[in-house]
Every structure is written in structure tokens, then in C-alpha cells.
Amino acid sequence: MESNFKEQIERDPYNFIVKWASDLLPFTGGESFKILALSLVSLILPDFSYKGRKIRTNMNMLILGNSGSGKTTISDEFTDLCYYPINAGSVTPAGLEDMIFEQRVFSIVVGDFSRIIKNPITLKIIEALIEEKKLKKETKRQSIDIDVNGIGVFCGTPQDLSSYITGGFLFRVIPIYIRHNIDQHSTIGKDIVDNVERDGDFPERKKAIKKYYDELFEIQTSKNNEKRVISYNKDMLRDFGRRIFPLWDKDTKWINNQLKVKLDWFRELYEFFRFVITHAFLNIHNRNVVNGILEFEEDDFNVGKELMMSNIKRKYDLLSMSIFAKTINNLRKFDDVMNSSNLSEDRKELIRELINVKGLS
Secondary structure (H helix, E strand, O other): OHHHHHHHHHHOHHHHHHHHHHHHOOOOHHHHHHHHHHHHHHOOOOOEEEOOEEEOOOOOEEEEOOOOOOHHHHHHHHHHHOOOEEEOOOOOHHHHHHHHHHOOEEEEEEOOHHHHOOOHHHHHHHHHHHHHOEEEEEOOOOEEEEEOEEEEEEEEOHHHHHHHHHOOHHHHOEEEEOOOOHHHHHHHHHHHHHHOOOOOOHHHHHHHHHHHHHHHHHHHHOOOOOOOOOEEOHHHHHHHHHHHHHHHHHHHHHHHHHHOOOOOOHHHHHHHHHHHHHHHHHOHHHOOEEOOEEOOOHHHHHHHHHHHHHHHHHHHHHHHHHHHHHOOOOHHHHHHHHOOOOOOHHHHHHHHHHHHHHOOO
16 A cells, blocks of 8 residues: 555645645645645755845745634644654744754744734744744844744634734735634534544555655755756746736736735745745656756646635735724624625634624624
8 A cells, every 4th residue: 555655646746645634634634735735845945046136945834723723733744744843832032042043944833823923022033034044143142143944834813813914924924714614514523423533544645745755855965866956947937937927917906906005915926936846846756857957847837826826815815804804893884794795704704703802793
């Protein structure tokens, strides 16, 4: 069976990993690992460039969900698979600095980001780590400014959404909001009942995935491996960029007009290239690497496009519902919104979570 899984994952690693996660956590795992499967390898890939300036390949994720939504299971599975894991928990600023100083290459998982978001010092450290790839520390005795390399998975709650937006953190990460409708809730409950004390092939599939990620690590850390990626096919990336620009431009203009604000969506365009690069590397056995230069396939473009558009849509939904929630100042208006046929159930649920903070329901 292990050999069979090895063949399957080499043939189509991205969909194999996403399906495993989806089967493990219905309606939750698959959506999360569409990003996490790629984020994991982004840690070991070289940066790409824009006008001679390095642009990080590293991807970071914010998972929003209430207690019991599956955030902990997702972050635990990611921790088991990723490279150089650090479980930060509810870390203090000094504790976080010490962790990173000791381990300068890392995959940091923060299970209680709702607490950290309230500490501006800790948040500033995290933003420097994931955006600038720097650890900056000032003490009376010394000034530290060192290069680091890391990715982050942050688990928070919808109630703290306004904090993520106000501080700009939402635009530094790829967010996903976990919630389940009534039918999904029933399906998940049935899945639990049907699989208590039944392991199935989940351990074997996870073992195969772990071995595959370890193999990718060996490829990137071995200077003599012919599959080792040093840089990327520039002509292919430029062609992909020319093709994705009209879609990005159209959607972001529409969103800014809808929100009646001017937001910069350049990070989301960079994310497209990150999706393309990491998806191609994940498929390293199905891609050409010529003298260290990774070449791409049309499938890389399609996955990058889908994930970029989903990322932009999720951020628009979170932004628009947060703005809308602030206009609801009494129970009558809240009831009108909840009974409206113009809003999807997903959006109503998000508004309900936001309004609960204000004590209106």
C-alpha cells in the first residue's frame, strides 16, 4: 500500500494532499490545505525578484474559526508535516524573540493568535518576521538585526476580525474563515460517529505525505541534486503575469469601488506568483529543472489563478461584512439583515459573529 501511495503522490501531489486533508476534516481540511500544502514548501524555496529586489516566496496563513471548528486539528497536522516547527502558543515578546534567535529557520504555529493580536509589540515582531524576514531586537546592551527565514500559521476568531483589518495584518496573510452550515454540521457529526475507533488508511496516507515532503527537503538541501531549484524560468513567469493581470485589475477595481475606499492589492498579485512557484515545485517529479531553473506548466497557472481569486474574494467578504456590521446599531436593523434574502448564509453568519462583540444579539 505504501508503494501505491508513493506512486499516487508523485503523480499528483497537490490533489493527493488536499484530498487527504478533506477526508480527514470534511468541509475544513481540504480548503485549509489548498494553501498549507504549498505554504509548507515555500519555506525551502528561493525568493523571486521584482526590479532586482527580492520578493519572499514564503506564504503565511490566518485561520479564523470559533471553538470546535477544527483550527487546532489543522494546525496540529501542519506541525507534524512542516519543516522546523515552532509552536508559539501564547508567547510573550521576549519569549518569541528568544525562540527565533535560537532557530532562525522556522515554521511558526500560533494557536491563540487572538491574544497576541492585542499585544502590539508581539504583533510588530511577527510582522517583521514574516514580511521582512528579519528579527530586530533592541536592548540596553546591544542592537540585533538578523536575517531569518520562516512561515506562519495563525489561528484566531472572527470576533477579532476588526483588529486584523485595522492593523493591516489581514493583507499580510492568506485568510480562511471556517464555518459550517446546518447540513455540513450534520455530515461532520455523521463522519465522527462512523469513524470512531476506525483508523482507515489515514495514518498510511499521512506517512506517505510526510515522506514526500522530506524528499523535497532533501532535493533542496543537496547541492548535487539535479532537481534542486535555484531560480525560476523568467519568461514563463512574465507570461503568466501578463495573463493574470487583467483578472486581478478588474476584480480589485470593482472591490475598491464597492467598498468606496482605496485599498492596495499588490500583495495578492505577489501571492499569485507564490502559488505558481510552490505548486510547480510540489510537482517536482512532473516538472523540468534545467541547470537549477524551474520550469512551469499550465496547471501551475490555473492553480495560481484559482487560489489568487479565492484569496481576493475572501478578503473582500471579510472587509465588506466588517464594514457593514459597523452600520448595524440596533436589534431591529440586525433582524432585518438576518431576514434579508440579499445576503448569503455565510455572510449572515459572519455578521452575526461580528455583532455579538457589540452585544446586539
